Amino acid sequence: MNFASVRVITADIDRLLPFYEQVTGLPATRYTPDFAELRTPTATLAIGSTRTLQFEGGQGARAASNQSAILEFRVADVDAEYQKLAESLRDFIVQGPTTMPWGNRSFLFRDPDGNLVNFFAPVTPEAIQRFDG
Incomplete structure (x- = not known):
């Protein structure tokens, strides 16, 4: 699968x-x-x-009501993406570039419907190994 x-x-x-x-x-x-x-x-x-x-039967999904899922995109350089997008996303940014305890550098923002989006890059050796094998 x-x-x-x-x-x-x-x-x-x-x-x-x-x-x-x-x-x-x-x-x-x-x-x-x-x-x-x-x-x-x-x-x-x-x-x-x-x-x-x-x-699909009209049941089961409701627009702009996500409270638990995060859409995650792996990027090459979180800080560069942040610099490129910070001005246009200023009202949507939840967290600027931060290195998370599990070894990813992360930048979180919301889309216009309120969905949480994470741009991340593995930065520690353990995190890199997890993603790149």
Whole structure:
């Protein structure tokens, strides 16, 4: 089994999609007005409008109500990403670059729907070993 993607449901895909394109630097593929994907080499961030829920029985997901999941992106240099994005994210930053006890350098912010996003890089030998084997 391979973990393939995370889908974020939003009431405003036209606001959320450009946000993720800006912060990741990745182009989105918009398949329909209600569904798009940003692909990385290891996983995909899918973004669907609330209208996509009708295809799945209309139950089980509510836009902008995440209280427990964090979308995490491994980056080469957390501090460089922070410097690049700090001005545009100033109202969304939760935590500036910090080295966590488990060996990752981390920068946390919220997307326009309130979802928590973590840009991180392993920096200690143990953390690097965990990710790179």
